[in-house]
Structure formats: structure tokens, C-alpha cells
Amino acid sequence: MRYLDKTAIENISIGAAFLGTGGGGDPYIGKLMAISAIEQNGPVRLYSVDEIADEDFFIPTAMMGAPSVSSEKFPNGSEFVKVFQKLSRYLGKDNIAGTYPMEAGGVNSMIPIVVAAQLGLPLVDCDGMGRAFPELQMVTFNLDGVPATPMAITDEKGNIGIFETIDNKWTERLARAVTVEMGASALVSLYPTTGAQMKTSGVHGIVTLSEQIGEIIASKNRDAKDKLEELLQLVSGYELFQGKIVDVIRETKGGFNLGRMNLEGIEGHKGGNMDVHFQNENLVAEKDGRVVAMTPDLICLVDFETLSPITTESLKYGKRVRVIGLPAHEKWRTAKGIETAGPKYFGYDYEYVPLEKLVNKAVTDHV
């Protein structure tokens, strides 16, 4: 057990934006809320999964919908607590042992910290993605057959829904329909899980990893190259491209931010070109027409100089960026993981090839 203070939250929010792979929502407002919550209630306890009891119950809380909308109509902290409590009451449990992020990437890294601080509960160093993903069934718990429901869904106006579904894709379908009707953004509490389930099916240590990523990116008086090297080593990542944003096409549709951006090579990649496709999160990167990284592996855009993570909502013409690829957690690289969140699920008609192989192939081709 250790305490998360203001500095820890600052760093986690940066690491979470990085792991958000463009989506997951900008953690900025969430960070302010989390800091305010610990200033009022004291620092939050962070437990590793080894420290929690198998039979205890934990409930995550998150935002659902198009990140571009959630940052426009951001709820207040009490609403996160409300959806959490709605689900715990529906479950008939008043002894929920703690909370944790369902999605460590993006704003959903911060919401459980707000809930933990306000309710005096611990946060667990675990999530269900190891990154951000756009749909509710894209969760490692789902891969192991843990039900997403009962779930609670609320909006900032005070409407409340509860679902119990026959499978987790139906959870996604019904909750998405309600999210769209609620204005393309909603608060959800779902995947109520035991400590044992989190030990078996969660992505462990992700809050700490986010913090470490954030520490590197936030560190002062170091040049980009030096920081990048340390970052890539920490996450076993690759720099895929250095480019300037020359085109972005996007729309908000069906409760998602959908689109594609085009980058023109700079520095080491002059003359080259990269397309990045996204549905909330970056899903596929094509370099000079050839796929170099694909979901469920992570495709992260960072500022060329500062390495600050860039969300799809803040893509700007002319911005100079680095594109970084990270291997997904091993749970996503199983047959079930690829079926659930691989390229074919998102409508790209090719087989999943791990990032490392694609990168090495590209290197070989160059020789």
C-alpha cells in the first residue's frame, strides 16, 4: 500500500493520456477533480492486487461515449459517486472494498481516484484494458467470461439506468444506445468484480506504470531523445514515425469519435507519410501505405519536443509529432483478445500481426 498525492496524480494523468492512444478522453479536467478531491479528503491509498482479499468486491467507475463530448459537458465529482453507489445498492452490497479504473488510458484513470477520495476507499493498481478501448466488452475481464453487468449508467441531468444483459456485447449495445440518447456521454459503473477475479483477469500494476510514464515525460532539463529512449525502454515500445499533421477527418457518430489523420514525414522520416485511423482510440497506423501497427497494440502520438501525449480531439494542422508503438498486454494477444479488439473487429480486413514483427519486417525491408 502506498499513498497517491498530488504529484502522483499529475504523473498518472500524463501516463494515462499516453496509454489512451489518442482516445480515452483528455485526463486534464479529471486530474483537476482528482487533485481537488484529495485536497479535501486526504491522499488516496493505492493497493497492489496482491494486497486485496479474494472475496472482497470492487466496483470501477468510468465515462462512456465520445471523448469530444465528455470534455464539453464534464460532470461534477458527486455524479461519479452517485453511479458507483447506485450499482452497489443494486447489488445489495454496502461493503464495497474499493474501486479501480476499468480503463487506465485517458480520463477514466482519474475518475476512480475521485470516487476513492470522496468515499474514503482504496484504489487498486489494476485495470481491465492496460490502455483505452472504445467499447465495453473490450475488457480483459470479458475475455475471461466475467459479466459486465449489473451495470449502472447515469447522465449529468439525473437520469439513471441499470442493465443486466445476456452477454457483454449486449451491455455495449444497450448502454451505447442510452449514451447516445443521453447526449453522447454518460457515467457508468460496471464489471463489479471480486479480488480473486482481479488477480486472475485484470491488468496489474497499470496505475504505477502510468505514473512512471508520466514521470519520464514530465521530467525537466532533459532533451527529447534522452527521455524518449527511457520511455521506449520502460514500455518496450518503438518510435514508428516523426511527422507533421497535414490532414484530419473526423466525425462524432453513434457515440464515438471516428476519423483518420495524415502525417507528412519530418526529421528522420522526411518524404515519408503516415495515416492513422481512429475510433476514439488510434487503431491502425499505415506508413507509406503499409500497416506498421494495429490494434490491440497501442499507437500513441506525442509532441515532437516535449513528448506530451496528444488526444484525437486536440489534433492540429501543422503539429509536429512522434508516433510510438507499444505491444498490447499479453491477454489481448490471445485468440479471444484478437477476436474482441483486433483489426477485423473494427472492419480492417487483415490478420493481426504483433507490432514487433511488423517493425522488424520494416527494418529488414530497408536493408
Added chain:
Amino acid sequence: MRYLDKTAIENISIGAAFLGTGGGGDPYIGKLMAISAIEQNGPVRLYSVDEIADEDFFIPTAMMGAPSVSSEKFPNGSEFVKVFQKLSRYLGKDNIAGTYPMEAGGVNSMIPIVVAAQLGLPLVDCDGMGRAFPELQMVTFNLDGVPATPMAITDEKGNIGIFETIDNKWTERLARAVTVEMGASALVSLYPTTGAQMKTSGVHGIVTLSEQIGEIIASKNRDAKDKLEELLQLVSGYELFQGKIVDVIRETKGGFNLGRMNLEGIEGHKGGNMDVHFQNENLVAEKDGRVVAMTPDLICLVDFETLSPITTESLKYGKRVRVIGLPAHEKWRTAKGIETAGPKYFGYDYEYVPLEKLVNKAVTDHV
């Protein structure tokens, strides 16, 4: 209190199809289920609202969505009981005193009989419309500020939702989105009400009125004119047109059946023409380009010879029909009633004029 036997159910289903004003779903399959349920469990007790206790709780059950779809994927009786019990458990009440139709018109007249028979509960002679209407807030209880939620919604696959909303239009919005996702048809249990609320805000005696309408229409060895006269007297109605269906345009959209039919005058109306617009239910009738009846008043199509009610799903080219107008229940003719279910709500840009006035004006014009 009296018992509803098989003959009563047969007649209620005919009267309910009439009051369904084209929508509300064909009660045919519902009737078979209701008869089967009383054959297995004995006749259902029907209480008048005067016979129920003010402090007792009652829960209606209904189908929601496009009637054309509900008749294709009709649920079995246990599913109606399930949604009823889901809501009563959510309310924390295991002593629900009875059930009643939220909508007396169409298939939703039969569903509460199935629930009543299966659970051994009484049915109350009351509904929340006095007819059929397409949306959840178009209920007399809503006019008096009774909340539609908590509500339960289920599908035939086993998915379950519960809503608590800030107002009854939000209930309609969220439940409609889920209904569409569930395949344009769902089972709902909503407007949990006390006996006192039903006395104040319900439409009383509607089950008995349906039965009486059904008795007239089903009566043998009488000519159409004679039966029609008795029917019009019972419901204070008017025969608006005698015609042949020459055109029907319809589509299933947003969980509704939408469309328009055109009738060519026959018999007493030769040379004339009528357009009837519908959204599940018939909403506006225009005779020779002039409105002669409009929602919330009832526009009912019946077979020219037998007076059997005709639903919008069964409209057939060449069919000879009579169009009958009925004044809506007085609760619908208040300012709140007209705002909730009058022509403007449905996008027709004119003021509501009561049926009697429109009919008398037409008569005057002819002189």
C-alpha cells in the same frame, strides 16, 4: 368485482382493437395467450377502481415498439410476468395488489390479463390512455405528474433494463433507444401506481367499455347499419367516411410504424377522398383536403360489413372500410392533454379542434 371468462376476453380484444385506432398492436395473439392463461389458472377477477384500496400498489405491463415487429416476435407469457416481477422487486414490494392495462387499445389490453391469470392477481378496470398512443408520456397519469419510473424493460432474449428518469419524456427517450436496440419491440412495466392515483388519474371503466364495444361488433344476425348505430351511440362517435383503401405508404422507423393511407369514397361518400396519417396509431383524418378528426380524438377504421377493427399493419389495397371518429377522454382535452398528444406534438401545424365541432362544421358547410 366480476370474473373475466373466455367470452369476455374475446369481446375485450375486439373492443381493444377498435380503441387501438389502427395501432396498439393486433390483440389476436395476446388474446390466445390470455385465454390459454385463464384456462390454466382460472378466470381473472376484474375490480372497478371503486373497489381497490387507496394505499395498495398496482403495476401495469405492456409491449413497446413497432406493432408490426411485436407481432412477428411475440414473447411467451412468462416474459410478461418476468418484467412485472423485475419491477416489483426493484421497488422492494412483494405485495403488489394487482395489474391493469397502461394502454387499453390493442395488444396491451391482453397482456395484463395474462399476468393477472399467471400470478393470481386481480385486473383493475382502468387504463392510462382510454385508447392507444405511441409514446410512454402519453398517459393520463403523466398529465397529473405521476412518474413513469421506476420502469423495467426486457426483451425475449433475456436482457433487462431499469430506468429512473427526471421526467416522463426522458423515460420515453431512453426506453425508446433501448427498444430500438432490442429489435424494435420490448416488454415494459412502468407507472407503478397506488389505488388513489388510479382513482384520480386513470381512465375508469375502459375494460368494460372495450367489452361492450366487442359485444356489439361480434353480435350475429344483425346488419351493419344497426350495429353501427348502437356502436356510435355507446362511444358518442361519428361515422366520418365510407371508403376503399387505394394507397398505403408506411415504414418502420425509430421503433414506430409510420405512414399514411388514402381512401376513395364509396356508398354515401362516392367521389370523396380521405387521407389518414398514422404513427403506430391513426393521428389525423383529412376528408377532401380538410381535417375532420385529429389526435387526441380517436380515428378508428373498421370493416365496412362486419365492423371488425382494422390495424395499420393489416391495411390492404381495395379493402372497404368505415372510418369512425370518437371524442377522446376529457383528460386529453385539457391544455396539458393537447400539449402532450395533440396535433402539434406530432408535427401537424394546427390547433386542436374537438371532433364534434369539426363534424358539425362539415355538416353546416354542406347545407
